Amino acid sequence: MHDITALETRGIPSVFVASTAFRDAAAAQARALGFDPAGVFVPHPIQDRTDDEMRALADAAVDEILRALTAS
Numbered sequence: 001m002h003d004i005t006a007l008e009t010r011g012i013p014s015v016f017v018a019s020t021a022f023r024d025a026a027a028a029q030a031r032a033l034g035f036d037p038a039g040v041f042v043p044h045p046i047q048d049r050t051d052d053e054m055r056a057l058a059d060a061a062v063d064e065i066l067r068a069l070t071a072s
Contacts, residue, residue: 001029019044038068
């Protein structure tokens with residue numbers, strides 16, 4: 001969250017990607033930082049997924065990530 005905040009304050013469009021288990025933690029961090037970054041949540045868990053499963057998650061999320069990056 002701190003990295004996204006730093007990038008955005010420098011004018012670099014950014015989106016964080018996290019698994020759904022971290023939705024509440026991301027909201028709490030955003031409130032604490034006073035910043036509302038763009039974020040995309042993917043299904044949890046991710047740590048034990050195969051490379052093919054990770055590619056599928058990325059493929060499923062890429063359009064949403066691009067939309068968030070290009071939103072004005």
